[in-house]
Amino acid sequence: MSLRVLGIDPGLTRCGVGIVDVDARRRGRLVHVDVLRTPPDLAIERRLLAIGEGIAALLDEHRPDRVALERVFAQHNVRSVMGVAQISGVAMHESARRGLAVALHTPSEVKAAVTGYGSADKAQVASMVARILGLTEAPRPADAADALAIALCNAWGGGGASVVSAEGGTPAQRAWRAAEKSAGARRLAP
Amino acid sequence: MSLRVLGIDPGLTRCGVGIVDVDARRRGRLVHVDVLRTPPDLAIERRLLAIGEGIAALLDEHRPDRVALERVFAQHNVRSVMGVAQISGVAMHESARRGLAVALHTPSEVKAAVTGYGSADKAQVASMVARILGLTEAPRPADAADALAIALCNAWGGGGASVVSAEGGTPAQRAWRAAEKSAGARRLAP
Numbered sequence: 088m089s090l091r092v093l094g095i096d097p098g099l100t101r102c103g104v105g106i107v108d109v110d111a112r113r114r115g116r117l118v119h120v121d122v123l124r125t126p127p128d129l130a131i132e133r134r135l136l137a138i139g140e141g142i143a144a145l146l147d148e149h150r151p152d153r154v155a156l157e158r159v160f161a162q163h164n165v166r167s168v169m170g171v172a173q174i175s176g177v178a179m180h181e182s183a184r185r186g187l188a189v190a191l192h193t194p195s196e197v198k199a200a201v202t203g204y205g206s207a208d209k210a211q212v213a214s215m216v217a218r219i220l221g222l223t224e225a226p227r228p229a230d231a232a233d234a235l236a237i238a239l240c241n242a243w244g245g246g247g248a249s250v251v252s253a254e255g256g257t258p259a260q261r262a263w264r265a266a267e268k269s270a271g272a273r274r275l276a277p
Numbered sequence: 278m279s280l281r282v283l284g285i286d287p288g289l290t291r292c293g294v295g296i297v298d299v300d301a302r303r304r305g306r307l308v309h310v311d312v313l314r315t316p317p318d319l320a321i322e323r324r325l326l327a328i329g330e331g332i333a334a335l336l337d338e339h340r341p342d343r344v345a346l347e348r349v350f351a352q353h354n355v356r357s358v359m360g361v362a363q364i365s366g367v368a369m370h371e372s373a374r375r376g377l378a379v380a381l382h383t384p385s386e387v388k389a390a391v392t393g394y395g396s397a398d399k400a401q402v403a404s405m406v407a408r409i410l411g412l413t414e415a416p417r418p419a420d421a422a423d424a425l426a427i428a429l430c431n432a433w434g435g436g437g438a439s440v441v442s443a444e445g446g447t448p449a450q451r452a453w454r455a456a457e458k459s460a461g462a463r464r465l466a467p
């Protein structure tokens with residue numbers, strides 16, 4: 088028995104999509120990873136349509152149990168944040184149309200879940216994602232690795248800390264810590 | 278021959294939707310107006326689904342030629358702006374799925390188009406919308422009137438000033454100015 092999660096790193100220019108299966112022992116397996124792209128000179132509604140259709144096709148083909156997105160914040164670039172929020176709206180809508188629940192995770196939750204460190208950089212996240220899923224190299228570009236990290240974060244029940252406290256010291260958790268250690272994930276003081 | 282436009286004032290709690298027919302003489306006729314609502318305690322993806330289905334039903338029933346939305350800016354309330362952007366994304370996606378073009382208009386463009394004054398208040402906008410469409414009273418709530426104003430702004434070709442310069446002094450334009458005048462639309466110094 089395993090849980091299948093679609094993780095989405097929303098964006099108009101590059102939208103990372105990653106699907107993982109996670110079993111009862113918390114082991115992850117890569118099902119699919121891709122980056123959906125649209126050209127900046129296309130009309131906004133056409134860009135939303137293209138990415139929306141891409142997400143709909145993944146939902147119908149791979150039938151995930153849950154969908155997880157990176158939570159959007161209003162950051163420096165307002166224009167880009169609006170595009171991210173619009174894509175998120177479309178992704179949530181397509182998921183809800185299929186009866187799927189959607190979870191939102193903050194970037195620091197996702198980083199903490201896969202690297203043990205909420206301020207990990209993109210290379211650390213990509214490296215840990217590759218290790219967890221047994222890939223020979225890190226998924227590229229970063230949006231692809233981020234989407235898989237979002238899916239893993241969700242499958243494991245959110246932020247790393249809450250997972251540990253909720254599930255206690257299982258064999259999977261020990262295996263996970265060993266993987267973290269061997270990956271040399273840097274743990275810096277907060 | 279007339280142009281049918283669906284105007285949308287996007288929001289998660291209240292989403293104004295208004296459809297107008299505008300003829301070659303720029304006269305407007307009300308086709309449909311409503312406010313789609315979702316409760317704040319519903320999951321975000323369910324709220325997006327409910328409003329998205331409402332918009333899809335309007336598109337299929339009334340078959341507008343174009344769709345116009347209020348352009349979203351990152352304002353004070355970041356949380357509400359994200360909801361507005363998500364709804365906008367869903368509305369644009371549903372429109373593009375049906376091959377429709379989507380236009381975005383700023384609040385001041387919309388106000389200028391219907392009242393001649395880009396900083397008009399909500400009561401002035403609602404009053405002018407009622408007069409233009411020959412309604413006995415102003416559409417309520419404000420979101421409904423705003424949606425109709427967005428549709429009229431779009432049907433007339435955007436902001437009031439650009440319409441005047443593009444089309445010159447037509448009979449419709451004179452009729453329009455007379456309507457504005459008799460409505461007592463206040464024109465304040467900018």
